[in-house]
Structures are given as structure tokens and as C-alpha cells.
Amino acid sequence: xxxxxxxxxxxxxxxxxxxxxxxxxxxxxxxxxxxxxxxxxxxxxxxxxxxxxxxxxxxxxxxxxxxxxxxxxxxxxxxxxxxxxxxxxxxxxxxxxxxxxxxxxxxxxxxxxxxxxxxxxxxxxxxxxxxxxxxxxxxxxxxxxxxxxxxxxxxxxxxxxxxxxxxxxxxxxxxxxxxxxxxxxxxxxxxxxxxxxxxxxxxxxxxxxxxxxxxxxxxxxxxxxxxxxxxxxxxxxxxxxxxxxxxxxxxxxxxxxxxxxxxxxxxxxxxxxxxxxxxxxxxxxxxxxxxxxxxxxxxxxxxxxxxxxxxxxxxxxxxxxxxxxxxxxxxxxxxxxxxxxxxxxxxxxxxxxxxxxxxxxxxxxxxxxxxxxxxxxxxxxxxxxxxxxxxxxxxxxxxxxxxxxxxxxxxxxxxxxxxxxxxxxxxxxxxxxxxxxxxxxxxxxxxxxxxxxxxxxxxxxxxxxxxxxxxxxxxxxxxxxxxxxxxxxxxx
Amino acid sequence: xxxxxxxxxxxxxxxxxxxxxxxxxxxxxxxxxxxxxxxxxxxxxxxxxxxxxxxxxxxxxxxxxxxxxxxxxxxxxxxxxxxxxxxxxxxxxxxxxxxxxxxxxxxxxxxxxxxxxxxxxxxxxxxxxxxxxxxxxxxxxxxxxxxxxxxxxxxxxxxxxxxxxxxxxxxxxxxxxxxxxxxxxxxxxxxxxxxxxxxxxxxxxxxxxxxxxxxxxxxxxxxxxxxxxxxxxxxxxxxxxxxxxxxxxxxxxxxxxxxxxxxxxxxxxxxxxxxxxxxxxxxxxxxxxxxxxxxxxxxxxxxxxxxxxxxxxxxxxxxxxxxxxxxxxxxxxxxxxxxxxxxxxxxxxxxxxxxxxxxxxxxxxxxxxxxxxxxxxxxxxxxxxxxxxxxxxxxxxxxxxxxxxxxxxxxxxxxxxxxxxxxxxxxxxxxxxxxxxxxxxxxxxxxxxxxx
Numbered sequence: 003x004x005x006x007x008x009x010x011x012x013x014x015x016x017x018x019x020x021x022x023x024x025x026x027x028x029x030x031x032x033x034x035x036x037x038x039x040x041x042x043x044x045x046x047x048x049x050x051x052x053x054x055x056x057x058x059x060x061x062x063x064x065x066x067x068x069x070x071x072x073x074x075x076x077x078x079x080x081x082x083x084x085x086x087x088x089x090x091x092x093x094x095x096x097x098x099x100x101x102x103x104x105x106x107x108x109x110x111x112x113x114x115x116x117x118x119x120x121x122x123x124x125x126x127x128x129x130x131x132x133x134x135x136x137x138x139x140x141x142x143x144x145x146x147x148x149x150x151x152x153x154x155x156x157x158x159x160x161x162x163x164x165x166x167x168x169x170x171x172x173x174x175x176x177x178x179x180x181x182x183x184x185x186x187x188x189x190x191x192x193x194x195x196x197x198x199x200x201x202x203x204x205x206x207x208x209x210x211x212x213x214x215x216x217x218x219x220x221x222x223x224x225x226x227x228x229x230x231x232x233x234x235x236x237x238x239x240x241x242x243x244x245x246x247x248x249x250x251x252x253x254x255x256x257x258x259x260x261x262x263x264x265x266x267x268x269x270x271x272x273x274x275x276x277x278x279x280x281x282x283x284x285x286x287x288x289x290x291x292x293x294x295x296x297x298x299x300x301x302x303x304x305x306x307x308x309x310x311x312x313x314x315x316x317x318x319x320x321x322x323x324x325x326x327x328x329x330x331x332x333x334x335x336x337x338x339x340x341x342x343x344x345x346x347x348x349x350x351x352x353x354x355x356x357x358x359x360x361x362x363x364x365x366x367x368x369x370x371x372x373x374x375x376x377x378x379x380x381x382x383x384x385x386x387x388x389x390x391x392x393x394x395x396x397x398x399x400x401x402x403x404x405x406x407x408x409x410x411x412x413x414x415x416x417x418x419x420x421x422x423x424x425x426x427x428x429x430x431x432x433x434x435x436x437x438x439x440x441x442x443x444x445x446x447x448x449x450x451x452x453x454x455x456x457x458x459x460x461x462x463x464x465x466x467x468x469x470x471x472x473x474x475x476x477x478x479x480x481x482x483x484x485x486x487x488x489x490x491x492x493x494x
Numbered sequence: 495x496x497x498x499x500x501x502x503x504x505x506x507x508x509x510x511x512x513x514x515x516x517x518x519x520x521x522x523x524x525x526x527x528x529x530x531x532x533x534x535x536x537x538x539x540x541x542x543x544x545x546x547x548x549x550x551x552x553x554x555x556x557x558x559x560x561x562x563x564x565x566x567x568x569x570x571x572x573x574x575x576x577x578x579x580x581x582x583x584x585x586x587x588x589x590x591x592x593x594x595x596x597x598x599x600x601x602x603x604x605x606x607x608x609x610x611x612x613x614x615x616x617x618x619x620x621x622x623x624x625x626x627x628x629x630x631x632x633x634x635x636x637x638x639x640x641x642x643x644x645x646x647x648x649x650x651x652x653x654x655x656x657x658x659x660x661x662x663x664x665x666x667x668x669x670x671x672x673x674x675x676x677x678x679x680x681x682x683x684x685x686x687x688x689x690x691x692x693x694x695x696x697x698x699x700x701x702x703x704x705x706x707x708x709x710x711x712x713x714x715x716x717x718x719x720x721x722x723x724x725x726x727x728x729x730x731x732x733x734x735x736x737x738x739x740x741x742x743x744x745x746x747x748x749x750x751x752x753x754x755x756x757x758x759x760x761x762x763x764x765x766x767x768x769x770x771x772x773x774x775x776x777x778x779x780x781x782x783x784x785x786x787x788x789x790x791x792x793x794x795x796x797x798x799x800x801x802x803x804x805x806x807x808x809x810x811x812x813x814x815x816x817x818x819x820x821x822x823x824x825x826x827x828x829x830x831x832x833x834x835x836x837x838x839x840x841x842x843x844x845x846x847x848x849x850x851x852x853x854x855x856x857x858x859x860x861x862x863x864x865x866x867x868x869x870x871x872x873x874x875x876x877x878x879x880x881x882x883x884x885x886x887x888x889x890x891x892x893x894x895x896x897x898x899x900x901x902x903x904x905x906x907x908x909x910x911x912x913x914x915x916x917x918x919x920x921x922x923x924x925x926x927x928x929x930x931x932x933x934x935x936x937x938x939x940x941x942x943x944x945x946x
Contacts, residue, residue: 032598043590045554045574046598052555068526074611074642075521076531080559082877092881094857099521099529100643105615116524123502123525123858135553136611136643139580177553177575177612247924249886250868253861257884414598437567 037418039411046414049355049381049434053174054132055081056184056282058095059213060172060192061130063237065260068126070116072109072142073134074100077176087454089216089243091257096120100136109142110150117151118158121167124254128263129169130188138175145171168263170195180382181451182282182357185213189236189277189286197269200294204271206232207320208296210286212279212303212359213451214465216244221463222278222304225314228329231321234265234272236286244461270294274320276313278465279303279359281384303359304465305473306367307336332467339471340371343478348372350481353420355379355413355431356450358387364430364449365391367470369398371477375405376426377419383410413438428481445480449473498850499862508853514838515853520646526857528805528877529831531642533610535651537563539732540638540658542683542708543716545603547571547595551588551620552610556642560608564685564893571595575612585618592627592635603713604634604663614641634713636662647832647854649808652732656707660739663713665720675701675770678722678740680748681733681809684709685893691901692728692753699767699775707736720744724769726751726762730809730837753900754810754908755817756783786902793913794822800870800916803827803863805855805878806892808834812841814873814892817899819844821909826869829855857881870916886924888915 036042054071058081061069071078078097085093098104098112117129133144148169155164172191174184189210209226211219219240226233241259269275275290277283280301287298297320304313310333314325340347352373354361358380365378375395380387387409395404406419417438420426429439432450439446453459463469501509502525507516521527533556541548541563549571550557557572573591575584592605605627609620620637628635638658640651677696682689689709696703704722705715725740725748727733737748749769751762760783767776787794802823804814808830815825828841829852838851845851852859860878864885872882873890882889890912892899897907 036594036598042594043573043587044549044592044594044598045557045572046595047561047569048554048558048572048574050554051558052553055555070524074531075527075529075647076534076556076559076642077611078527079530079534079877080555084559086876086880090880092857092877092884094526096524096526097521099523099527100611101520101646102643105611105641105643112523115522119502119504119522119524123856134611135580136615139612139615175577176555177580178577180554245884247884247886249884249924250865251885253865254858255861255881255884434561437569 032418037415039408039415045412047412047434049379049411049413049416050180050182050357051084052135052176053179053181053184053187054134054176055084056181056186056213057130057132057172057174057188059085059181059239060185060188060237061128061132061170062093062095062242063239063260064128064130064192064266065242065262066127066256067130067260068094068096068120068124068128069130069132070096070098070113070120071132071134072098072100072113072137072144074136077134084452084454085243088452089460090457091243091245092255093243094124094254098137105136105140108140109137110147113142113144113147114151114154117148117169118154121155121159126167129167131169131171133171133173133175135176138173138177144173168196182213182359182382185237185282186285189283190289192236192266193269193286193290196263196266197290197294199267200270202271203273204268206234206268206272207317208269208272208275208287208290209233209235210275210277210283211235211237212277212282213357214278215460215463216240217461217463218465218469221466221469224468225304225310225329225466226317228326229314229317229321230323230326231317234261234269236261236266236269270296272296274299276316277301278313279357280386281357281359281382301359301362302366303363305363306370306470307333307340307467308370309363309366310466310470329467336467336470336474339474343474344372346478346481349374350427351376351423351425352428352430353377353379353416353426355416355429355435356381358382358384360450362387362390362394364464364473366394366398367473368430368477369394369400371474373428374400374402376403376423377406377408377416379408379411379413379416379431381410417441427485428477430477445484447473447477447480499859499866501859509850509855509859511850512847514835514842515851517833517835517838517853518646518649519854521854522856527854528856528860528875529646529854530648532640532644532648532651532654533560533608533642535648536608536638536640536655537651538648538683539652539655539708540606541566541568543606543711543713545601545712545714547599547602547605548608549573549591549595549605550608550610551575551584551591552608552612556610564683565895580612580616583618584613584616585623588618588620588623589627592624593631596631596633602633604636605631606636606638606658608638609641611642614643634662649731649832649834653735656732656736659707659711659716660736663716664736664740665717665744667717667720670721672723673702673704673718673721674723676704676722677701677724677726677766678704678719678746679706679709679726679728680736681727681729681731682706682709683729683893685898686896687898688753688900688904691898691904695753695759695763695901696766698778699763699770699772701766701770707733720746722746724749724766726766728753730840731807731834734836752810752813752816753904754813755820756786756902756905757820758813758816759783759901759905782902786906790906790909793909796913796917797909798822799824801826801867802871802873803867803869805829805852805860805872805874806831807875808832809837809840810892811837812844815841816844817905817908818873820905821912823871823912825849826867827852827863829853861885871912886921888918888921890915
């Protein structure tokens with residue numbers, strides 16, 4: 003179904019439609035040795051972005067916190083633009099505004115002045131300093147710069163006010179790792195800087211959700227509430243990046259919610275730390291375990307029946323609280339849905355792309371649906387990804403053709419491989435896969451980071467039993483839309 | 495006259511109510527700037543050139559973000575530099591990447607190599623590598639030197655891109671007599687079909703567009719661009735420099751016009767017709783403008799006296815301010831992220847004294863302005879949009895997302911969309927919730943939104 007006419011005067015849609023610039027005017031056979039990205043110097047349509055984004059994402063989950071990016075203006079603008087498009091929310095991120103002089107003389111002046119300007123303009127409760135490739139290449143000594151910034155701030159606004167604002171440094175050189183690792187490093191930097199004292203046990207659990215959306219974090223809180231478990235969610239973007247419209251508001255504007263600085267300080271006293279996405283958040287959990295003996299529970303992402311089961315079981319084990327009837331009923335409803343739609347999902351060929359944790363979580367879930375994965379592309383290279391996928395396939399007793407596992411490759415490789423497949427029914431991935439899905443005429447179910455071309459996915463969970471039901475419905479319906487004529491969808 | 499909002503002392507002069515604001519200066523570090531970098535500017539200018547390979551030479555993030563320009567997706571190639579290259583040099587990787595990119599996309603006519611901060615800092619001789627690659631591949635491999643920290647804003651990126659186009663693409667075909675009735679449009683990006691609207695109008699004057707830089711620029715049509723009779727400059731920031739250079743080099747005269755708003759469009763078409771010495775062929779222009787005004791009239795009635803604040807890229811300030819004037823709206827703020835003196839002077843003329851003009855405003859200043867003035871509409875880019883929404887203020891994205899705003903049809907679209915936006919129920923719902931009913935005083939009710 004395509005709209006032919008735009009609703010206002012002018013040019014029909016089909017003439018102004020978004021153009022995909024094809025790799026070649028028409029498809030041509032590529033040199034086979036250049037298709038796997040491991041054989042190439044060039045990366046075509048990367049499936050990951052740079053570390054600073056992950057760190058900024060994290061800082062925005064802290065109450066009244068502002069990320070300060072030690073780099074050129076674009077490093078901030080592009081990320082703000084990305085967040086705006088995904089969350090449909092303002093994203094306040096400050097930039098050190100590197101110009102040529104900073105490239106030559108280093109970024110000290112930018113940081114010291116910048117922190118001061120940021121404080122007097124916005125009065126944040128925390129500043130997360132995020133480095134970029136330029137500041138890392140120049141070799142900015144960030145630790146001493148931050149000390150200077152603090153000294154300068156004490157002079158300007160008095161020690162009392164100045165010392166009330168913690169500054170957390172997250173080193174994120176953009177030429178290494180990806181946004182996933184940026185988040186991971188932020189999780190460690192925050193607990194290392196703030197959670198410095200072991201005191202009375204607080205009886206809570208720490209949750210480091212990883213790059214999950216506000217809807218997911220709300221769903222996790224729902225599970226915790228029903229379990230009767232109190233938690234500290236580190237980088238709680240559920241309200242900061244999904245804020246209500248209730249004008250008029252005061253200036254400067256801060257969204258409600260977020261993890262309070264006091265809560266982060268208290269994280270060393272919790273029962274355990276759950277890093278729900280092993281690649282994004284493990285570092286923080288492991289640090290707390292090593293340093294303060296707070297047990298680390300790393301993954302699996304609570305997606306699908308077994309993923310959520312694992313999360314709840316671990317919670318039960320650590321807190322000693324039983325899994326309540328209400329959650330068991332939610333589980334039952336998800337399992338019922340799996341049974342009700344099995345005839346649509348079983349034996350369907352699916353390709354999954356995105357961040358490794360999302361791919362792992364979703365893979366396990368589609369195997370629960372009886373689907374057959376064809377290709378699994380994790381954008382960030384990881385030591386454990388291939389092994390994890392194989393473990394999940396083995397656990398599910400999967401006996402089909404083994405899928406192509408792309409560990410850190412680009413989307414070109416993914417696309418070229420899919421083009422050669424005799425059959426593909428579905429792609430699950432983020433908005434970066436839109437072109438591939440159009441080209442192959444296969445439906446795309448949007449999951450993970452980033453989703454900017456549809457509305458509401460940031461509010462709709464994929465985690466937990468209820469999130470699983472929503473994701474399942476999305477998967478089934480999109481295949482119905484693509485594959486079945488109307489008269490066959492009347493009684494499903 | 496009083497400056498309407500608090501500005502940090504270091505930014506004095508960037509906000510003026512009578513004069514031209516200070517501009518083309520560095521952004522203060524630490525403020526939440528709305529500006530972007532050189533690479534952003536260069537991509538904005540060059541992304542639409544479709545028969546070239548676009549290779550971002552830098553870390554993978556720069557390529558990832560460069561995949562989207564003006565809400566369109568593009569295929570990007572990248573060298574995705576890692577720690578190894580940062581330490582030991584990225585030259586070999588760039589050479590390999592160029593060769594592989596061309597072999598994977600064999601029908602390309604050129605390669606554009608964008609440099610980034612990382613490459614600028616490690617100091618590779620990208621130019622030499624491109625020259626070598628160009629010789630061995632037999633097609634232009636063009637360096638676009640745009641490390642993010644260069645210049646003060648994305649504006650410089652436009653300049654770098656324009657220079658690259660002039661140097662390597664424009665007028666590369668053999669010289670020849672001017673093609674009859676042919677024009678180029680410089681600084682037109684074909685947002686949501688704008689170019690098509692403009693083209694239809696020009697066709698009625700009997701004119702053809704050879705190339706539009708860069709909404710419809712290909713390596714092939716840029717090569718022929720030197721044979722146009724006239725260069726039409728639409729966006730001044732990106733087009734004016736190119737027009738001057740093309741005049742110097744190829745003797746092509748140019749006119750700066752605007753196709754936003756009825757009066758401007760009509761004036762533009764008449765000026766163009768006059769240039770080609772055929773004023774009679776423009777006889778329909780006035781009539782067409784009037785007809786469009788009639789079509790827009792129902793919306794104009796709803797917009798009369800409403801207050802609009804404009805904040806977007808540089809040289810469209812003036813012409814958009816006029817277009818909003820034609821909608822019957824009062825422009826209460828005119829600002830830009832990276833305007834130059836010329837842009838501000840031009841828009842000051844159509845604003846009059848007392849209207850604040852602001853250069854390089856940051857988030858806090860815009861917030862404060864919206865909070866105190868509560869205009870009926872803010873026009874700007876995506877990053878300002880959601881801030882305005884949180885304050886309950888209608889927002890129009892420009893460059894637009896729905897339909898063309900250029901030309902006569904475009905004006906009707908603009909009127910209709912602005913009227914629908916400003917009058918939409920959501921703003922009332924946002925402002926008069928339960929609080930009013932329960933008699934609770936709202937925090938800043940003296941700035942309440944005008945009832946509809």
C-alpha cells in the first residue's frame with residue numbers, strides 16, 4: 003500500500019519518495035572475496051557507531067546530569083540529533099567546541115572554561131565528561147584538567163557549591179569499540195567514581211539495563227515491583243528520555259526522573275548487580291563484585307520466556323522472594339501466545355541484526371517460536387558473541403542449517419549474504435535495516451538501537467513476559483501483512 | 495532597546511535588537527551549542543551527489559552519522575579507523591579502501607574522500623593518496639578536507655565542499671557555447687520536492703536546469719555546468735561563493751533570488767525572465783501569485799497577528815522571515831546557528847529595529863526566550879523541536895518534512911501546514927489540563943498561550 007498523493011498541494015509521493023542510493027544502478031555480482039568484511043579495508047554501512055554515544059546515553063539516565071563532550075561540535079550534534087530522532091525528546095549535551103587551537107594546544111582551556119559555563123548556565127547535579135577521538139589522540143590529560151576545572155569552579159562560585167557537583171570522567175576514544183562499549187565503560191566509570199564506600203547493606207539490587215529503551219526499563223521495574231524487590235537502576239532513562247509535556251516549565255529545563263547521585267553512591271551496598279546486557283554494563287557489575295563483593299549477575303537479556311525466567315530466578319535466589327502468581331500468569335499468557343501463533347512462526351526463516359546483546363536475546367526468543375535463523379549480525383565485535391550464539395542454538399536443540407554469524411561486520415556483508423538465500427521470511431533489527439528489507443521485499447520488525455523511522459518503539463518493551471507478547475505480536479502481524487491476502491487473515 | 499533574555503557576558507553582541515549580531519566567532523565551550531562540525535557541513539552539501547562513492551576517512555562513528563542527511567539515507571563507505579591505524583598511520587588503509595569501494599561499486603564516476611578529526615590530527619597526506627588513486631583508477635578521487643574541529647561551524651564545511659566541487663567537477667567537460675535557455679541553481683537541496691516546484695516554474699519561462707548543486711548534481715551534469723547562461727543562487731551561504739567563482743572562471747552571470755514566499759518567488763521569476771530578455775513570458779507570474787494568495791487566504795486569516803520565532807541555518811533567515819510576514823505573522827526572533835554578516839544584514843532589512851536577532855544561540859537561551867515570550871510558533875531544526883514541544887510551543891521543522899515550501903504551490907503548503915500546526919488541539923490540551931480546572935495557579939500563567 004503506497005500513498006500516491008501527499009495531503010497538500012504539490013508533488014505526488016512517488017516522485018519525492020526517499021531515495022536509496024543503490025550500491026550500483028542495478029545489482030551486479032560483486033567480487034566474492036570482498037563480501038566478508040574481514041577481507042576488506044572499507045566498511046560499507048556500519049552496523050555500529052562510536053563509543054561516546056553510549057557514554058552520553060548513560061549520563062542522560064542520571065538525574066539532572068549533563069554530558070560534556072570533550073571534542074569537536076559535531077561529536078555532540080550528531081548524537082543529539084540521533085537521540086532526538088529516536089526518543090523524540092530534547093537531549094541536552096554540552097560540547098567543548100574544539101577548534102584548530104585545541105587541536106594544536108590541547109583541550110585544557112576548553113574543558114576548564116566549558117565546565118564553568120555549563121555550571122553557571124545549567125546548574126546540573128552531575129557532569130559526565132565524555133572524551134572523543136580527538137581529545138584521546140591529542141593526549142589530553144583529562145584527570146588533571148578536571149582537577150583544574152574544579153579549582154577554577156571553586157574560585158568562581160565558592161567551594162561549597164562547586165564541590166556539590168560530581169564530575170565523572172568516561173574515556174571513550176571513538177576509534178575503538180562501539181557505542182555498546184561506551185555504555186559499558188560509563189557503567190564502570192560511574193560506580194568507580196561515585197560508589198566508593200561500603201557501608202550498611204541496603205537490601206536492594208542494582209540493575210544496569212544496558213541500551214534498552216524507556217519502555218523496557220519501565221517493564222523491568224514492573225517485574226521488580228511484583229517481586230517486591232527494591233532496586234537501583236543505573237542509567238534510568240525511563241523518565242529522562244520519555245518525559246511528559248506539561249508546560250509551562252522552568253528554565254533551564256530538566257526532564258523528570260533519572261538515577262539520583264545518592265543512589266549511585268549507595269550501589270556498593272546492594273545485594274547484587276544485574277547487568278542485563280552483558281556487553282553493555284558488565285564492566286560496572288564486575289567492578290562492584292571485585293571491589294566490594296557485590297555479586298554480579300551478567301545477562302542473559304530478559305527477552306522471551308527463558309530470558310525473563312533466568313532474570314526472575316536469579317532475583318529469587320538473591321533476594322529470597324518468591325515469584326508471585328501475577329508474574330506466573332503473565333508468563334502463562336506469553337506461552338499461550340506462542341502456542342496460538344506457532345503455525346505462523348514455525349519454520350520461518352529469519353535474519354537478525356543489531357547490537358550483540360539484542361541479537362542474542364532475540365535469537366533465543368525466535369527459537370522459542372520455532373523460527374529458523376539464517377543470519378545473525380552483531381555490529382560490535384565481541385569475544386563471546388559467536389560462542390554465545392552457538393550455545394543458544396545448542397540449548398534450543400536447533401537442527402536446521404547453521405546460520406551465518408557475523409561478529410562485528412558491516413551491513414553490506416549481511417545484505418549480500420541475504421540476497422543469496424533461497425528463502426527469507428523476516429528481518430528483525432533496527433532502522434538501519436530498512437533499505438535491506440525494502441530491497442529484499444521482506445518485512446522488518448524493528449528492535450534495538452536505533453529506531454528513528456517509526457513511532458512508539460522506544461515506549462514499547464521487548465523485555466519481560468509482557469514485552470515478549472508485544473514483540474511476538476509484532477513479528478506475527480508483520481509477516482501476515484506481507485504474506486497473506488486479506489481473505490486468508492479473517493480467521494487466524 | 496532592551497535585550498530580551500539573559501546572555502552569558504562572553505556572548506554579549508551575539509544577541510542584538512537593532513544592530514547586526516556578532517557572528518562567525520567560536521562557540522563558547524560548555525554551552526549546549528546547536529552548531530555542528532565541518533564534516534556535517536560538507537556532508538550536507540555533497541551527500542546528494544549520487545554517482546560518486548562517498549568514503550568517510552575516519553572512525554566508524556563519523557560514517558554512521560553521515561549516513562543520514564536531510565532525513566534521507568545514503569550508503570556510506572568508511573575506513574573505520576581503529577587503534578592500529580591511529581598509531582601506525584591510516585594511509586595504506588585509505589588506499590585499499592578506495593580501491594575496494596570502486597570495485598564493489600564499479601559504475602561510480604568519482605570518489606569523494608572526507609577527512610575527519612582523527613585523520614586531521616594524525617596528519618596523513620590524504621591529498622597525495624587521492625592523487626595516486628585517481629591516476630591508477632582513472633576516475634576523480636577527490637579529497638574533501640573537513641576535520642570536525644576546523645572552522646567555527648558547519649558553515650565552513652559548506653565552503654570546503656563548494657571548493658571541492660569547483661576544483662574537481664564543475665566545468666570539466668570540454669568548453670562550448672552556452673546551452674540555450676539553461677541555468678544552474680546553486681544552493682538548492684531539493685528538500686521534499688522543492689526543486690521540482692522550482693523547475694516547473696522555470697520551465698514555464700522556457701528554461702532548463704543543467705544542474706542543481708547539490709539537490710540534483712551528478713558528476714556528469716556538473717561537468718556541463720559551465721555552459722549555463724545564468725546561475726541562480728538560492729541558498730546564499732552555499733551558493734554565493736560558487737556563483738562568484740563561476741563568474742570569474744567561466745563568465746556566467748548570477749542572481750541571488752529566493753523562491754520562498756509569493757512576492758519573492760514572483761520577483762525571482764521576473765528577474766530571471768528579464769535576464770533572458772523575455773519579460774513577456776513572465777506575464778503569468780503576477781496572476782499566479784495572486785491565485786496562490788487566494789488559495790492560501792483561509793489559512794492566512796487564522797494566522798494573522800500570530801508570533802513566530804525563526805532559528806535555523808544562515809541564509810534562509812531573510813527570505814523565510816519575509817515569507818512568514820506574508821503569512822501575516824509577526825517575526826519576534828530571527829536567529830541562526832552559523833550565519834555570516836551578509837546573511838544577518840540581509841535579514842535585518844526585512845525585520846526592522848527592535849526584533850531580536852541572535853547568532854549561535856544555545857539551548858538555554860532558546861529555552862529562556864520561549865519561556866518568556868511564548869511565541870505561537872518556533873521554526874528550526876530537529877534538535878530544537880522537542881525542546882519547544884516540552885514547553886508546549888508549536889514547532890515547524892525547516893528544512894521541512896512533508897511537502898515542498900518553495901514556489902507558489904509551496905507557499906500554499908506552508909500556509910496550510912502552519913495554520914494546522916498552530917491551531918492544533920494538542921497545544922490547548924497541554925496548556926489547560928486539570929490544573930486550571932482545579933484552580934491551581936500555573937507557574938507562569940502570565941505567559942499563557944492565546945486562546946484560539
